[in-house]
Amino acid sequence: MKASTDHPPHSRFRRPLVLVAVVVLVGALAGLAGIYGIGGLGGKSADPSCRATVEATRRMAPLARGEVAAVTVAADPQRVPDLTFRDDSGRERTLAEWRGRTALFNLWATWCVPCRKEMPALDALQARLGGPAFDVVAVNIDTRDAEKPRAWLKETGITRLAYFADPTAKVFQDLKAAGKAFGMPTTLLVDPHGCELAVLAGPAEWASEDAIALIKAALGS
Secondary structure, three states: OOOOOOOOOOHHHHHHHHHHHHHHHHHHHHHHHHHHOOOOOOOOOOOHHHOOHHHHHHHHHHHOOHHHOOOEEOOOOOEOOOOEEEEOOOOEEEHHHHOOOEEEEEEEOOOOHHHHHHHHHHHHHHHHHOEOOEEEEEEEOOOOOOHHHHHHHHHHOOOOOOOEEOOOOHHHHHHHHOOOOOOOOEEEEEOOOOEEEEEEEOOOOOOOHHHHHHHHHHHOO
16 A cells, blocks of 8 residues: 555644744734834834934943932933923923933922932032033922922022922823833933933932933033
C-alpha cells in the first residue's frame, strides 16, 4: 500500500493562523505606539515639535538624584498645554509667553504645607538662575481669599518671584487632565519650545546644588 503524503488536516491551517497572529500583533503594537508614543521609531518623540527636547532630557536624566531624585525626566517629551492664569494686576497670561526660555512652572497654595516649605527655595532659585534664559513661574491656586497668598508671600519674605494666580484652579485641572498633576505642589520644567523636560509631584529643595545642576543641564550650560 502506498503511504499517504498528505499532511494532517491541522497542519494545513497552522501557517495561516500563525501569519494572522503576527499581523494582529504588529497592528496592535503599531496602534499602541501611535497612542502612547512607545519607542521603536528611531527613539524619536511622538510629537515632532519636541524632538529637539530629547537631547536636553538625555543630559538631565543622570542628574535627577539627591535633592531632586523624585523628579521624573521626560522619556518621550510632549508639548505642555497652553495654561492660562493671571498676573498681579489681574491681566490674563499664558504659558506660551515663556517660549524662548526654560520655565520652572510650579503650582502652589497656602493650604498646602509642602508648598509653603518649598517657596523660599523657589525664590532663591529665581535669584540665582532667573534671567533671559530661565524663569520660575509660580502660580497660586487659592480659591477663597485672593489676598491671603499675597500677604503670606510678603510675611515670608518671598520677593524675587513674580506673582501669578488662578483662583478658579482650572490650571490644576488642565494639568490633571493631561496626566501631569496628581497633588500639590506640582512642578513642570518646560523647555523654550513649550515641551516638557521633567515633572515632579511633591516638593523639592530647588535651591540645592543638585537642583541647580539639573536645571543647568536643561539649559545646556
